[in-house]
Amino acid sequence: MTRLGSDAALVSAAARARGAAYAPYSRFRVGAAVRTASGAVYTGANIENASYGLSHCAERVAIHKAVSEGHRRLEVIAVVADGTSPAMPCGACRQVMAEFGVRRVIVATPTGRRRVRTLRQLLPEPFLADRLPPK
Numbered sequence: 488m489t490r491l492g493s494d495a496a497l498v499s500a501a502a503r504a505r506g507a508a509y510a511p512y513s514r515f516r517v518g519a520a521v522r523t524a525s526g527a528v529y530t531g532a533n534i535e536n537a538s539y540g541l542s543h544c545a546e547r548v549a550i551h552k553a554v555s556e557g558h559r560r561l562e563v564i565a566v567v568a569d570g571t572s573p574a575m576p577c578g579a580c581r582q583v584m585a586e587f588g589v590r591r592v593i594v595a596t597p598t599g600r601r602r603v604r605t606l607r608q609l610l611p612e613p614f615l616a617d618r619l620p621p622k
């Protein structure tokens with residue numbers, strides 16, 4: 488865990504994390520860095536498996552690292568993926584972002600092309616715990 492205040496620093500952390508991607512099947516490397524409400528930063532990279540369906544996206548690796556260290560409120564995530572234009576997060580990762588309150592998503596290429604979206608733009612009608620029956 489580290490502490491990085493700016494968007495640029497978060498994107499740099501995601502770019503560094505991409506270096507650890509284990510993506511021998513797709514050869515599509517992704518790194519992510521998520522900042523918690525308390526300012527902590529956790530990184531992740533995609534991790535594939537010969538049994539393809541077991542692969543993990545970089546975003547969920549970073550988010551679940553934060554959550555498994557006790558964080559429940561996340562604010563912003565940066566994602567750096569291979570390619571010449573920024574790749575948007577998959578639907579499953581958007582749902583996991585919604586669970587932990589991510590509000591902003593920064594997507595970037597390794598050469599620094601960047602786009603910023605709100606999670607509300609990417610997932611306008613999330614399924615959230617308030618729809619579940621009371622305990």
Ligand code: THU
Nearest residue numbers: 513515517533542544545576577
């Ligand atoms: N991948 C991510 O890490 N994040 C995404 O949002 C989309 C896809 C990974 C999963 C897999 O290892 C590779 O990219 C190709 O789908």
